[in-house]
Amino acid sequence: MQNNAFKTLKGIVAEHNKKLILTFALVLAENGLFLAYPIFAGFAINAIMQGNTLNALIYALFVLIAWLVGAIRRRVDTQVFANIYAKLAVNVIMNEKQNAKDDSAIIARVALSREFVNFFETHFPMFFTSVISIIGSAFMLIFVEPKVAVACFTVMTFFLIFLPRYIKKNDDLYLRLNDRLEKEAKVIGVFNKSTLNRHYDVVSKFRIAISNREAMSYFIIGISASLLFLVAIIVLSSQRTNAGHIYSVMTYIWNFVISLDDSPKLIEEFSNLKDIGKRIDAQKKDNDAQQERS
Template sequence: MVNNTSPTLKKLFQAHRYQISVTYLLTLLENLFQLLYPWAIGIAINGLLLNKYLTLTPLFVIWFAHIITGIIRQVYDTRIFTTIYSNLVTSVILEQDKRGVATSKIVARSDLSRELVDFYERDFPNIITTLFGFFGALVMLFFYDLLIGIYCTALLILLLIVNIFYSRQSRYLNRQLNDRLEQEVAILSDRQNSRIRHHYSLLRKWRIRLSDAEATNGGTIELLGMGMAIVVLLRTVKLPEINIGEIYAIISYFFNYLESLDEVPFLVQQFSRIQDIGERIITN
């Protein structure tokens, strides 16, 4: 069944590939500006300490460009993705009805189809931002100090190992949750108190287990990040000929790196959910 997931998302992307590609290019551009902030602030700090006020110029140019790019992307995204959802939900309803799928499941799947569009509108840009934060910050840390870059690479390897197990758990839990959601309309239509109570009790159970799994994974990442922060701070202050601006830049890039790590549990959970939804609403 896993093989069905990619065609579902792939077909949605192919139908609107040019429009979606534009918004992702704007997202990449925003992330590039975000990546340059610590470098530009570090230059500004060193310059201002020497009364060189023109060193503020790179920071304000980057900042202004970032604001304009963000406005354009948001205005563009709203128009593109509302159109995509309208087309998709119409297709899902007509296709599922033609296949003789029960009305209760069609209603549930029409709601779930919104999450496929949300994946391209919000989750995939978040994945881009997370990966850019990962590797962009990592490259900059290597630029400032080879050993700090190696330390952070080791942290990334540990993270990958932890999330292999979390991904499998999240996939199973999302499948159970979506199984229940597909039955919701039918259960509510029967209006049997015992079935309704049982249904919402199970929804509560699977949502709690999903939340607990995400919290456990996130806590593990936080603990690893806390230990690495101590190592990086000790290394940074002992670098030869280090100046204040460079110290600021290194610490900023490291915490940007950690901030990207914090997003991983949520993104893994969302991707697992989208995989399961994709298997349920395959449509031409």
């Protein structure tokens, strides 16, 4: 991540560390519970098939606890991040005014600054969830079905090899897209139809290019998913097993591939954030406090 973006994120963490620790502790708890979900579900399936209803009911209690933690996390999220954005927007406006930026540029950059809050509110928890689900599911499969776990780690290695090139291309696309978006207020101010058409045509082309890359990634991940399920079916068919075990294996694979599917979108968001970090100054400065007192 570029230096200015990192400094901005670091500043947000320093100023709101207690609130963010609480939020991400809830994210960690929620993900830990969902990572254990296939094991509890498999246990419940076997208990039902054996006629042991009481043991199966443990699964219902587990689901209730998991959703309760999720509900608390979502409630805390809104309160924490609405407050963070309010303070961040003020910092951006004050800093850009001191740098003698015109109002249209300031408005555009305040809108862009929202992406830093979105990073913590949406993208970081999603990234955190994806990493836990990808690595956690593969790790759990080591104990549940080792051969399938090897296949999952092979898929992970394949995508990691191509990741740097994918990120570099995304960085370039978001650089060019945000160049256009930052000029949008000026283009609207010109109020010329041909200029407006040209501007929005270019913006559309960049968005389509980004979307096409995401669609291709989705397709490639789909191929990987089908191969993983193929391996799992062959392995499970070659041995004696029970319904709960089969369900656990299939669910861990599903969690693995669904989280992989989130990765392209997350990489796009990080590329966007890096570029925004080079454009805006959202860090709190000492002279802000002096201006407030004057």
